Amino acid sequence: MLNPIAVTAAVAPARTVRRGPASPAQRAVRSTARCSSCAMRHLCMPQGVSANEMPQLEALICSARPVRRGEALYRAGDSFDSLYAVRSGSLKTVMAHRDGREQVTGLRIAGEALGLDGISSDQHACSAVALEDSSVCIIPYAALKHLCREIGSMQERLHKLMGEQIVREAAQMMVLGSLSADERVAAFLLDISERNAQRGYSSAEFNLRMTREDMGSYLGMTLETVSRTLSRFQKRGLIDAQGRLIHIVDPEGLRQVGASSNA
Structure with missing residues (x-):
């Protein structure tokens, strides 16, 4: 579990993940989902967990579930009973307007x-939809609260997660309320770059998980404005965009997009 800001166009109506008997593939995913062997454990695990506490923690969050592309992990209005940590892949969060339009609220x-x-x-306030074939670790909330009372570092980690979400949502309000189109797209690309670097991936070259349409919804822009802005960045030599593959050619120049706009 951790920080803040994807692959398919608007997919067919999302389906809530079934909770029926696990298939052999699902059981295989669950049997191999262990915190101690997960490449993302440095992002998810609380600091200071002792060797004696690790079995308790793994027993709580060792189960995992595959979520196919276009499938909903949960929908707005569903009863809340678990938290989730993305183990692989990516999901978008979506809220619906009263007129039925959807707003992408996060990646x-x-x-x-x-x-x-x-x-x-x-109850869940938004829906979470897989942008590609993904898997999530399941953390039953009732059991998590009990474990938090026993392991102080777990309680601290949960509080930090809540604080990070507040900060993330406040930052997104600033993006939507005060930044120009160029600033919004530059901030989005730099955010993905930084998050990739945290995971040991390339910060300069990556596949956009969101479509242009999803990016527009998330950044409060039209599809056409997103496409024009990316084309403008490419002409200026800031990026090289080949479909969804983005190569940040001039990261410092991309950072200065916002600085020059505010000058």
């Missing part, structure tokens, strides 16, 4: 948390 990639929106009312 969660490996090592990041999902489901915190359900804590306040015991």
